């Protein structure tokens with residue numbers, strides 16, 4: 001946001017707590033003064049200046065650990081996801097090539113993810129580097145110095161493949177169609193989405209306003225644990241459907257099962273499972289093999305349980321429905337947060353929505369929706385009724401939210417995922433749980449101030 005953020009103090013602080021770090025390689029980036037520990041800290045420009053121009057890479061065993069990336073997990077205790085070298089690189093490179101139809105000699109590829117998120121690891125670092133891609137790496141925000149920043153970059157570098165997240169797309173929708181319209185986006189030929197289910201509304205906006213109504217959109221489903229993309233259309237191959245990640249990629253086996261681990265027929269929903277191993281699968285949870293087996297391999301007869309709800313449509317295409325922990329139980333019906341959120345976002349006055357189930361004495365859970373309104377819309381009784389009726393019309397009366405609250409922001413992680421757990425805490429008048437992974441923790445104060453009596457009111 002136009003200001004330099006010092007990273008070195010955070011590194012120095014972390015190193016205080018461990019005893020095995022010998023050296024810290026420091027890149028002179030902003031030119032600010034930094035504390036420097038002689039002998040331990042090494043300037044990047046000094047060490048690279050004395051290296052030979054040719055480098056012979058060192059060979060590693062395929063199962064040599066490559067990295068451990070921590071996911072927050074729902075229980076609070078983070079899980080250290082272990083990836084190894086051979087399989088991870090194989091699938092990161094293959095999917096980066098196949099899903100984006102990468103032509104390394106002519107494409108200019110840009111993945112806007114935070115590099116600390118698994119998406120940054122696989123699709124800014126390992127996949128593109130392994131494939132010799134020409135790519136844009138951007139460390140700023142989408143609204144600095146102005147809200148057309150992304151489109152200015154696409155125009156300036158002639159970006160041909162853009163990979164971003166639904167949360168960003170919904171933000172661009174909120175800012176207005178006129179902003180991307182000011183830039184030449186004609187270089188774009190493939191658009192990607194990752195991180196959350198993309199609402200059909202956002203998918204169509206992305207296609208129309210960024211993709212000139214013709215670029216294929218690849219909605220890529222995968223996880224930190226899977227290491228690389230697993231379910232996605234292939235551009236120019238798959239006939240796409242707005243909102244569906246569609247099919248497992250070649251070599252990958254995914255399906256949807258019911259509570260008893262039976263595969264559901266087309267047209268039905270349940271739990272997403274992966275039925276065969278894949279090259280970039282996590283090898284364990286670092287230091288906790290037992291938790292690894294229990295979390296991923298126990299619930300459905302040795303098949304990998306992803307933790308996501310999903311349904312198969314009449315063609316057998318897969319639609320992701322959000323984390324199963326977020327699924328709501330209302331008067332005996334399982335209702336997915338994703339579907340209610342998409343119904344809300346399809347209303348012209350709603351820019352973004354987050355839906356949670358709050359404990360309710362008569363219906364087990366009641367649907368509480370937090371919405372960000374579009375530009376000119378204002379919150380009043382009429383609007384709330386209009387939105388409730390709109391959801392009832394789209395999904396049926398059972399999915400009608402009991403409460404709808406207009407808010408200015410939603411609590412999100414750095415990868416743009418809505419932290420529904422915190423919204424549930426608010427909706428049930430509970431003390432907030434851990435907020436350390438939020439991008440901006442002040443958001444929760446704003447929301448709480450709007451909702452003093454959620455659980456009590458009828």
Ligand code: 7RM
Pocket residue numbers: 071118119193194195196197198219220221222223224225245306307308320322323415
């Ligand atoms: C890549 C990444 C994983 C969770 C996953 C899903 C959700 C990710 C999609 C999606 C619907 C998608 N890794 N998710 N991509 N849901 N459609 N295309 O996000 O480890 O940070 O998160 O994200 O719930 O289980 S992650």
